[in-house]
Amino acid sequence: MVRGDVEAALWQRIRPDGGSGESGVEVRFSTAPVEIVGDGTVVEVELEDVSTGRRSRESFDLVVGADGLRSTVRSLAFGPHERFMTTWNAMICAFSLPGQAPSFGAQDSLVSARSGGAVWVFGLADRAPTALLTYCAKDVGAQFTGDRTERLRDVFADMDHPAVRHVLDALPTTTDCLFDSVHQVKMDRWSTGGSCSPATRRGA
Ligand SMILES: Cc1cc2nc3c(=O)[nH]c(=O)nc-3n(C[C@H](O)[C@H](O)[C@H](O)COP(=O)(O)OP(=O)(O)OC[C@H]3O[C@@H](n4cnc5c(N)ncnc54)[C@H](O)[C@@H]3O)c2cc1C
Structure with a gap:
């Protein structure tokens, strides 16, 4: 399942006619x-x-x-x-592929991995697959400079599998790409400003 489907289900549910039987949620x-x-x-x-x-x-x-x-x-x-954001010295790039990698079935998933980097293709039942590129990077800030496609071609240059080439060739054609550093949020506590009374919880 892709994240967009979760969002679509949420929009459907919070609309006044979304089937929840309740009035819609105000969205600003x-x-x-x-x-x-x-x-x-x-x-x-x-x-x-x-x-x-x-x-x-x-x-x-x-x-x-x-x-x-x-x-x-x-x-x-x-x-x-x-x-609060610990850094994992790692990057991800995720996007929808226009089609499956050559010689694989429409719903096949595949992973091509080596130390420090991996290319994933997730086959989906109702649409073209999505791709995920992950790699380690000592200087995370530097990853956000220059041309992204060129950078990823460099990072995965030693993985010359046709499926990897298919993913890298698709990258410049995508309009919806997530490219980000990987972090873990660590906090001593996740709430602040006092406790909620039961009445407050009901009203919130
Ligand atoms: C490539 C990738 C793959 C992942 N795979 C998995 C997986 O397989 N399983 C898993 O459990 N987790 C996975 N995760 C992690 C998971 O996606 C996150 O942990 C989760 O989405 C975090 O949820 P969230 O609600 O905190 O933030 P988000 O999902 O980032 O949602 C925050 C939302 O708030 C919106 N927003 C921000 N500011 C405002 C504003 N002012 N007004 C309105 N909206 C605003 C943003 O646009 C965004 O839609 C993956 C993450 C990535 C990046």
Whole structure:
């Protein structure tokens, strides 16, 4: 299953007519928190409409940070990313392939690996496969400079399998590619600003 399917299911479910039998969930686009202040009972959040720059303040019972590895909510509530993101000196690149690698079946999955790098193709039942490239890198920051396709061709130059070539040749044609460093978030605690009463939990 690809992440987009999870997102599509979520959108389907939260719409007023999404079959949940409940009223729809309000979704605001282009909105990001810029300040979070809690006193243990209520959380004041300053929100910015990033398309206009307009800011407003709102109160909530509970704020949950579900905004990813480089969570803005976490940085506002706990501190800078560097304090919590351990680095694994590794990179990933994931994208959908236009078609299966030559000589493999539509739903075949394959892994070509060597020390320090691997190329994966995940066969899927209802669409073309997705590719995942993983490799070790001493200087993670340097990986984000220069031409990405050239960099990955260099990294995997010693893996001359037709399936690897197929993946690398597809890379410049993709419009939806995830390329990022690998981190683990480590925190002593995952909540701050007091405890929730049962009433607050019900209302949140
Ligand atoms: C290539 C790859 C393969 C993986 N494979 C697996 C696997 O097989 N199994 C597994 O268990 N885990 C896997 N993981 C890890 C898994 O994807 C993550 O652990 C998980 O997605 C983290 O969920 P999250 O909700 O914290 O963040 P995310 O999934 O990153 O979701 C955060 C969302 O918040 C959105 N967002 C950020 N800011 C705002 C804002 N201001 N307003 C609105 N939206 C905002 C982002 O656009 C994003 O959609 C994989 C990760 C990668 C990168």
